[in-house]
Amino acid sequence: MNWTILQWVLLLASTGQIHSHALLRFITVEEQEAGVKIGSLSPTYSAPYRLLDERYVRLDESTGDLFTKERIDRETLCPSHQDGECTFSNTAVVSLNFEIVPMIIVVDDINDNTPIFERNEIPLHVPEDASIGTAFPLDDQAQDKDTGDNGLIRYHLEDSDGFFGIRQDGHELELVVQRELDRETQENHFLVLVAVDGGSVPLSATAHLNVTVTDVDDNCPEFDADSPITAIVPALRVKGTAVAQLKATDKDLGQNAQIAFSFSRQITDKAKALFHLDGHTGLISLAVDTQVDSPEEHMLKVFANSPLCPPAQTQVTIYIQPVMSQEPSVKIKFVAEHKNQVIVLQENEPPTILALLELEDTSTAKGTLSLDKNSMPFSLKPQAGSYLLSTSKPLDFEMCGEYEVTVIISDPHGTRLHRREVIKVLVEDVNDNAPKFEQTRYEKDIKENNEPGVFLLRVQANDADSQQFGKVRYRLKNGGPFRIHEETGVISAAESLDREQQEKYDLTVLARDGGEPSLEGLAIVSINILDVNDNPPVFPTPHFYFFVFESIPQLSQVGKVTVSDADEGDNGQIVDLRILNDSVPFAIDLAQGSLRSTGEVDREKQDRYELLVVAADGGSPVLSTTAKMTIFIEDVNDNHPQVLLPSSNLSCLTISPATRAGSMITKIFAIDEDSGMNSDITYQIIASKPALHSPFQIDEHSGNITLVQHLRGEDYGMHHLFIVVRDRGKPDPLQTTVWVNLQVNETLEKCHVNAIPEYTPPRLLPPMPVQDRCESNAGLIFYCGLCLMVISVCVLLAAVVVFMKRKNTKRKAEKKNVWETGNLCELKPLN
Ligand SMILES: *[C@@H]1O[C@H](CO)[C@@H](O)[C@H](O)[C@H]1NC(C)=O
Numbered sequence: 001m002n003w004t005i006l007q008w009v010l011l012l013a014s015t016g017q018i019h020s021h022a023l024l025r026f027i028t029v030e031e032q033e034a035g036v037k038i039g040s041l042s043p044t045y046s047a048p049y050r051l052l053d054e055r056y057v058r059l060d061e062s063t064g065d066l067f068t069k070e071r072i073d074r075e076t077l078c079p080s081h082q083d084g085e086c087t088f089s090n091t092a093v094v095s096l097n098f099e100i101v102p103m104i105i106v107v108d109d110i111n112d113n114t115p116i117f118e119r120n121e122i123p124l125h126v127p128e129d130a131s132i133g134t135a136f137p138l139d140d141q142a143q144d145k146d147t148g149d150n151g152l153i154r155y156h157l158e159d160s161d162g163f164f165g166i167r168q169d170g171h172e173l174e175l176v177v178q179r180e181l182d183r184e185t186q187e188n189h190f191l192v193l194v195a196v197d198g199g200s201v202p203l204s205a206t207a208h209l210n211v212t213v214t215d216v217d218d219n220c221p222e223f224d225a226d227s228p229i230t231a232i233v234p235a236l237r238v239k240g241t242a243v244a245q246l247k248a249t250d251k252d253l254g255q256n257a258q259i260a261f262s263f264s265r266q267i268t269d270k271a272k273a274l275f276h277l278d279g280h281t282g283l284i285s286l287a288v289d290t291q292v293d294s295p296e297e298h299m300l301k302v303f304a305n306s307p308l309c310p311p312a313q314t315q316v317t318i319y320i321q322p323v324m325s326q327e328p329s330v331k332i333k334f335v336a337e338h339k340n341q342v343i344v345l346q347e348n349e350p351p352t353i354l355a356l357l358e359l360e361d362t363s364t365a366k367g368t369l370s371l372d373k374n375s376m377p378f379s380l381k382p383q384a385g386s387y388l389l390s391t392s393k394p395l396d397f398e399m400c401g402e403y404e405v406t407v408i409i410s411d412p413h414g415t416r417l418h419r420r421e422v423i424k425v426l427v428e429d430v431n432d433n434a435p436k437f438e439q440t441r442y443e444k445d446i447k448e449n450n451e452p453g454v455f456l457l458r459v460q461a462n463d464a465d466s467q468q469f470g471k472v473r474y475r476l477k478n479g480g481p482f483r484i485h486e487e488t489g490v491i492s493a494a495e496s497l498d499r500e501q502q503e504k505y506d507l508t509v510l511a512r513d514g515g516e517p518s519l520e521g522l523a524i525v526s527i528n529i530l531d532v533n534d535n536p537p538v539f540p541t542p543h544f545y546f547f548v549f550e551s552i553p554q555l556s557q558v559g560k561v562t563v564s565d566a567d568e569g570d571n572g573q574i575v576d577l578r579i580l581n582d583s584v585p586f587a588i589d590l591a592q593g594s595l596r597s598t599g600e601v602d603r604e605k606q607d608r609y610e611l612l613v614v615a616a617d618g619g620s621p622v623l624s625t626t627a628k629m630t631i632f633i634e635d636v637n638d639n640h641p642q643v644l645l646p647s648s649n650l651s652c653l654t655i656s657p658a659t660r661a662g663s664m665i666t667k668i669f670a671i672d673e674d675s676g677m678n679s680d681i682t683y684q685i686i687a688s689k690p691a692l693h694s695p696f697q698i699d700e701h702s703g704n705i706t707l708v709q710h711l712r713g714e715d716y717g718m719h720h721l722f723i724v725v726r727d728r729g730k731p732d733p734l735q736t737t738v739w740v741n742l743q744v745n746e747t748l749e750k751c752h753v754n755a756i757p758e759y760t761p762p763r764l765l766p767p768m769p770v771q772d773r774c775e776s777n778a779g780l781i782f783y784c785g786l787c788l789m790v791i792s793v794c795v796l797l798a799a800v801v802v803f804m805k806r807k808n809t810k811r812k813a814e815k816k817n818v819w820e821t822g823n824l825c826e827l828k829p830l831n
């Protein structure tokens with residue numbers, strides 16, 4: 001804290017009043033341009049800086065520099081203070097603590113005004129016998145609005161023929177006779193009166209003096225000895241009240257009827273306005289109603305004029321007593337924005353200073369200021385002899401829009417109330433409230449398949465601000481199929497909803513007010529789509545195909561029958577899944593969704609089942625779907641080949657020895673009730689009796705038995721061929737054996753076989769002949785595949801070997817490095 005501030009604080013602490021020498025004084029010169037720096041508050045006080053009154057000067061808020069704001073004419077600013085300083089006062093509010101700094105700005109004069117004579121011609125009558133040295137008052141003085149030397153006027157005469165001189169004594173100006181006058185020689189003297197001011201570049205004015213020398217016999221008026229020279233005007237007087245009666249006589253005239261009274265031109269403008277002088281009677285009266293707060297004193301110079309005479313003069317001092325004001329009053333200097341004495345404040349402003357209250361004590365009563373108890377949230381703090389009215393917390397328009405702050409003026413002990421003063425404060429709304437929804441979460445159920453545009457619910461948000469700031473408009477964010485009415489907040493579904501697509505929507509509703517910028521509130525609206533049984537059960541395929549072996553055991557699973565339903569709950573529950581046809585050896589197990597066999601199936605009886613299945617859900621009404629189902633019964637090698645020809649093991653055929661080789665003798669015909677390979681029959685001769693080389697051969701496919709070679713003598717007699725008839729069933733073929741008996745005889749008699757030979761077929765039958773090229777091809781493909789596999793494995797092995805080898809080499813190389821480094825280390829000497 002520097003010395004100046006310390007002094008200031010001590011001063012305030014001791015007196016609580018601002019003394020004139022504690023004022024900050026700045027000096028400027030009149031007629032300056034705007035923007036000329038006058039001084040600065042910054043060395044003494046801290047920012048921010050603010051002025052209560054922004055006339056004439058401007059204060060930089062941050063630097064504290066004071067500048068002229070406009071051209072100041074000292075003579076306009078202080079018309080009455082012709083002498084002395086021309087000043088104006090202002091108050092600065094500085095620092096964050098709102099310190100009050102009273103300031104005085106002195107406007108210094110420049111010589112910008114010329115002296116001015118009111119009249120160009122000044123007539124004056126001088127008696128013929130006026131002795132040398134006699135002085136006559138000259139009331140026609142020049143006026144110069146400037147002050148100090150600039151307004152100080154010196155007079156001299158020009159064209160004076162030595163008869164007259166000028167004497168200047170303070171405000172008095174006199175014409176002095178310097179030579180004997182003689183009316184008969186020269187009646188009129190024409191002189192030039194020159195007024196020059198004291199500026200560094202002096203300015204001057206002239207007036208013509210016409211001095212007429214009059215006859216000696218004349219007597220001139222004189223003020224009487226009892227003519228009053230002082231008068232007291234009590235306070236509160238009305239216009240016309242007599243103040244003083246002047247008396248003057250002229251011996252020649254006897255009567256003073258011819259005497260004309262007049263005020264000097266030199267009296268102040270205020271005096272000229274206040275007082276009226278009757279030229280005939282010499283009565284001074286009040287020209288207006290008067291009421292003054294402080295005592296006033298007016299000096300009135302009065303002349304008594306008579307024709308052909310120099311005027312007589314007197315001076316009357318008039319005191320006006322002040323009105324004794326009974327009670328102290330308060331002067332309000334607004335700091336905050338105000339209109340017609342009403343303070344206008346925006347809500348939510350931090351505590352701010354509203355006005356500076358100055359208590360004006362009267363001579364009879366002193367006062368103190370306080371706030372009414374109910375004047376919350378306002379505070380009044382004495383500071384530097386004044387009082388600071390400020391808000392103690394931010395105002396809330398929504399709580400109260402208008403305040404009446406009552407200031408109580410009471411005596412210093414606070415016991416006697418003098419007066420109350422009410423200051424109105426209007427709070428302006430600021431968009432400080434965001435719209436607020438009545439609920440943060442809304443929930444609504446709606447059945448699917450609704451009508452488009454159906455009403456769902458209404459949301460409501462309130463905004464505590466007024467008018468435009470409180471007007472709420474709604475909108476949806478990611479509304480999807482939903483719409484909201486901008487003004488009413490009614491939410492509707494624009495489209496028909498499908499639960500199976502989406503069963504829940506979480507919408508964000510925004511409410512925005514009309515502020516600039518606007519504020520927003522938010523709520524979540526959950527919309528649950530309720531299920532309606534609008535989806536029938538669905539089979540994955542309209543036609544199921546199953547393949548089942550005829551040998552399938554009962555109750556074993558044939559396949560899965562799945563069915564689904566997009567609905568929810570009972571509507572989506574499959575409660576019925578069955579085969580529509582009666583008495584079929586299949587059924588569906590609903591719990592597991594499996595198709596099972598329930599009876600015997602025999603491909604040889606029915607090789608396929610064309611069925612209908614139906615599925616139904618548990619909704620109301622029930623929805624159902626049917627699908628086709630075809631179950632193919634696959635063959636199982638369950639039938640042995642059946643030999644039809646020869647009809648018996650004992651059948652016999654006689655062959656002529658002349659039968660040519662290669663001719664067909666007979667054939668074996670067998671059938672197999674199975675299908676496919678299971679019924680593909682082959683024939684093979686396993687053994688023959690006699691066991692000699694048999695001249696007969698059998699075609700394995702057709703069963704044709706042909707003679708291979710020409711029959712010779714040793715071939716005569718009975719041949720028994722043991723033939724195996726096999727199907728190609730997998731994995732194990734089924735077979736039948738049959739004896740074919742052939743007798744070679746010329747007689748061609750009907751042969752007869754009594755018994756079949758004793759023969760035990762080997763346990764392992766010779767392999768079946770290769771059926772066709774296809775199978776050999778299959779073998780080839782198998783071998784080729786095997787080869788390729790072997791090659792692949794070889795290549796892989798080779799690759800692995802190469803890789804391992806390389807890795808080993810690398811490792812070796814690394815080892816080598818390590819070894820070498822080790823050597824180097826060993827060579828290094830130890831420290
Ligand atoms: C001077 O005054 C006399 C008497 O009042 C008058 O007759 C005369 O005309 C005046 N002269 C001028 C130049 O005004």
Ligand SMILES: *[C@@H]1O[C@H](CO)[C@@H](O)[C@H](O)[C@H]1NC(C)=O
Nearest residue numbers: 580581582584609610611612
């Ligand atoms: C099962 O029923 C359907 C329709 O009634 C019919 O077309 C089909 O032939 C039936 N199948 C059997 C094996 O009865």
Ligand SMILES: *[C@@H]1O[C@H](CO)[C@@H](O)[C@H](O)[C@H]1NC(C)=O
Nearest residue numbers: 647648649737738739756759
């Ligand atoms: C024919 O003989 C074979 C072998 O002894 C025998 O397995 C077969 O059942 C007999 N066929 C008939 C029809 O008696």
Ligand SMILES: *[C@@H]1O[C@H](CO)[C@@H](O)[C@H](O)[C@H]1NC(C)=O
Nearest residue numbers: 664667699701702703704705
């Ligand atoms: C078997 O004999 C019949 C005539 O009985 C003949 O049509 C057929 O071609 C013969 N089959 C073979 C493979 O020789």
Ligand SMILES: CC(=O)N[C@H]1CO[C@H](CO)[C@@H](O)[C@@H]1O
Nearest residue numbers: 716717744745746747748749
């Ligand atoms: C070799 C052979 O068996 N020949 C017979 C042909 O038929 C006649 C008549 O039945 C027989 O007497 C032969 O023995």
